Structure formats: structure tokens, C-alpha cells
Amino acid sequence: MLAPFAIAVLLAAGPVLSSEGARFPFPAGETSTINILHWDTNQLPRIYQRSDQLPLTDDEVAKLAQGGFDSAQIVKMIEERRCACDASPEGLLRLKQQGVPKEVLSALSLHALRPNRALQLTMTLDFSGDSRSARESFLYFFVDDGKLTRVLTANLNDLLGQQNAHDSLVDQSDLLIERKVRRIELSGAVPLKTYGKHTVLVASSGNPTLTHPSQLSDLERSKAQTYTLEYPRASLENLCRLTAGYRRDPVLADRWSFQGSRFECEWN
Numbered sequence: 001m002l003a004p005f006a007i008a009v010l011l012a013a014g015p016v017l018s019s020e021g022a023r024f025p026f027p028a029g030e031t032s033t034i035n036i037l038h039w040d041t042n043q044l045p046r047i048y049q050r051s052d053q054l055p056l057t058d059d060e061v062a063k064l065a066q067g068g069f070d071s072a073q074i075v076k077m078i079e080e081r082r083c084a085c086d087a088s089p090e091g092l093l094r095l096k097q098q099g100v101p102k103e104v105l106s107a108l109s110l111h112a113l114r115p116n117r118a119l120q121l122t123m124t125l126d127f128s129g130d131s132r133s134a135r136e137s138f139l140y141f142f143v144d145d146g147k148l149t150r151v152l153t154a155n156l157n158d159l160l161g162q163q164n165a166h167d168s169l170v171d172q173s174d175l176l177i178e179r180k181v182r183r184i185e186l187s188g189a190v191p192l193k194t195y196g197k198h199t200v201l202v203a204s205s206g207n208p209t210l211t212h213p214s215q216l217s218d219l220e221r222s223k224a225q226t227y228t229l230e231y232p233r234a235s236l237e238n239l240c241r242l243t244a245g246y247r248r249d250p251v252l253a254d255r256w257s258f259q260g261s262r263f264e265c266e267w268n
Contacts, residue, residue, distance in 0.1 A: 025199045026142060026149040026213055055084040055113060055236050058091065062098040071103040078107045084234045087112035113234040118189040119143075119265070121240045125156070126170070127182040127256050129248025133157050135255040136204035136220070139244055142213050143201075146194040149212055156246075159184055192231060200227040202242065204258035227263045235267040 056064075056078060064074050085091065087109050095105060125139070134156040141152035166185035192198070201213050203224035210216065216224065229240075242263050246256035 026144050026201075027147055053081050055082040057083070058085045058095060061085060061104065061108065062095060062100055065100045065104060066098070071101045074101075074104045075107040078104070078111050082236070083108050083112045084232065084236065085112045086233050087115075113236060115234050116195070116232060116238055117193060118191045118238075119231075119240045120187075120238050121152075121190050121242060122185065122187045123154070124241070124243045125154075125159070125184045125186075125246070126243065127160070127184075127246045128180075129256065130180070131248045131256045132254050133160060133256070134204075134246060135249050135252060135257045136206050138205050138208050138210070139258075140203045140205060140210055140216075141190070141200065141242065142203075143190065143192065144199050145192050150190060150192070151211060152190055153208075153210075155208070195231050195233045198229050198231050200229060200263060201225070202227070202244065202261040202263060204244070223258060223260070225261050225263070229265050232267050237266060240265040 061074065061078070061083065064077070085108050086094070092105050092109065095108070096102075100108075121141075127134075137155065137157045139154040139156055141154075143150050160182075164184050164186070168183050170181040170183050201224055203213070203216055203220055205216060205220050207215070213221070213224075240263065242261060244261045245259040247259050249255045249257040
């Protein structure tokens with residue numbers, strides 16, 4: 001039996017074409033699947049209390065230095081607020097070339113936020129109506145990562161067949177229609193090592209062995225959703241939310257059919 005969640009790493013170079021000739025922004029090539037993502041529904045993320053002052057950025061540090069603030073003042077600000085800055089050798093060299101003093105660079109190197117290495121993802125799955133299993137029993141989350149395509153797979157029927165810590169029945173009734181929704185919430189991390197713009201594709205399929213969006217059928221691709229995100233090098237908060245909805249199938253009354261998804265990320 002497949003594990004409910006797995007991460008697949010696709011090693012490749014360059015985009016591929018779909019059956020209709022459309023170009024995917026995901027690399028293609030040989031695959032190497034690593035079963036490292038076993039999410040525990042007991043571990044939903046804590047609620048983060050925001051500070052009144054957000055961390056400084058590279059540009060803000062450079063503006064402060066160029067605006068006449070002395071080194072001691074800027075160092076104090078960095079110590080109090082941290083810095084969502086690029087503390088790599090390239091980043092420090094770039095700030096030095098912009099006139100940032102060496103004392104400030106030392107403080108930045110010490111107090112900069114840790115670089116992001118993964119998306120902290122909370123997933124909410126809603127199953128509406130009185131059914132027993134999912135018609136498209138595998139939910140896929142694809143994200144490009146440099147020369148890799150990372151794939152999160154969810155075996156929905158395995159999840160539905162077990163008792164999850166955050167598994168509830170939500171009453172969404174109105175005066176005319178009674179509708180019970182089974183809701184499963186999970187949380188985990190999707191490795192993501194490259195920064196900047198990324199493409200995410202969320203789809204549901206009956207195929208348990210997909211490793212690339214180009215392997216989706218035409219019907220599955222038509223029901224999938226594509227999102228883009230700007231992934232920062234460092235951030236105080238790193239939280240993405242994926243909601244996928246399933247509804248009782250109009251033909252197969254004992255099955256839930258994929259209706260769509262919503263995906264959003266929040267950084268500070």
C-alpha cells in the first residue's frame with residue numbers, strides 16, 4: 001500500500017511539452033522518489049504573533065547607511081528587529097558595494113534570519129456529501145525547484161480510511177439544504193531550495209505513479225489549478241495554505257469528485 005504522503009524529486013533539464021504542445025514550466029527527466037514526508041496531523045503550526053516592526057531588508061539597510069545613520073544605530077536596529085537579508089558572501093559583497101559599513105555587515109551576518117529551505121504547508125481537505133471514497137484518489141502538488149520538480153502526493157482513500165487527529169465533521173447547513181462536510185487537516189514541509197518565482201500546479205488523479213504534470217490526462221489537466229508564488233530567501237513567517245474540495249459525484253453516489261483548490265502563501 002502506498003504511504004499517504006510522499007515526496008518525489010524529478011531530476012531534469014528544461015521544460016517539456018504536453019500532448020497538446022503546451023510548454024510546462026517544470027523540468028523533466030529521470031525520477032528518484034524519496035519517501036520522506038510523513039505528516040502528523042497532531043503537528044499543526046502554532047499561531048504566530050506578529051511583531052509591530054517587521055525585520056529589515058537588504059534595501060532598507062543600504063538606505064539607512066546611505067541616509068547618514070551611523071554604524072552603531074543600524075547595528076542596534078538589526079539586533080532589535082533582525083534582518084530578512086541575504087547573508088551569503090554574494091549578498092554581503094553587494095551590500096558592501098552599496099556603502100554599508102563593515103560593522104553593519106558583521107551584525108547582519110550574525111542576526112540575519114535563517115534562509116528558507118522549505119514551504120511550511122498546511123493542507124485542508126473538504127469532502128462534501130454522504131460518500132465513502134474519492135473518485136480521483138490521489139491529490140498531487142507539483143512545484144518547480146530549479147532543475148527539480150518536487151511532487152507531493154496524497155493517497156486520499158488511505159487518509160479517509162484512517163482516524164486523523166484533525167478530522168472533523170463541519171455542518172454547512174442552510175434553511176433548505178443540510179450538508180455535512182468531512183474535513184481533514186494536515187501540516188508538513190515541502191523542500192524548496194531556489195528563491196524567486198515558482199509555479200505550483202494542484203491536480204487530482206486516479207493514477208498513483210505520476211511524477212510530472214505532463215502525465216496528467218487531458219480531463220485531469222482541465223480541472224487542475226496553476227498558481228505562482230514569489231519565494232523569499234528569508235522571512236520571519238513562512239506559511240502556505242492549500243485547500244482542496246471534493247463533492248459527492250452526480251453519477252457515482254458513493255464517490256467524492258474533485259472540485260478544485262485554493263493556494264496562498266504568507267511571508268513576513
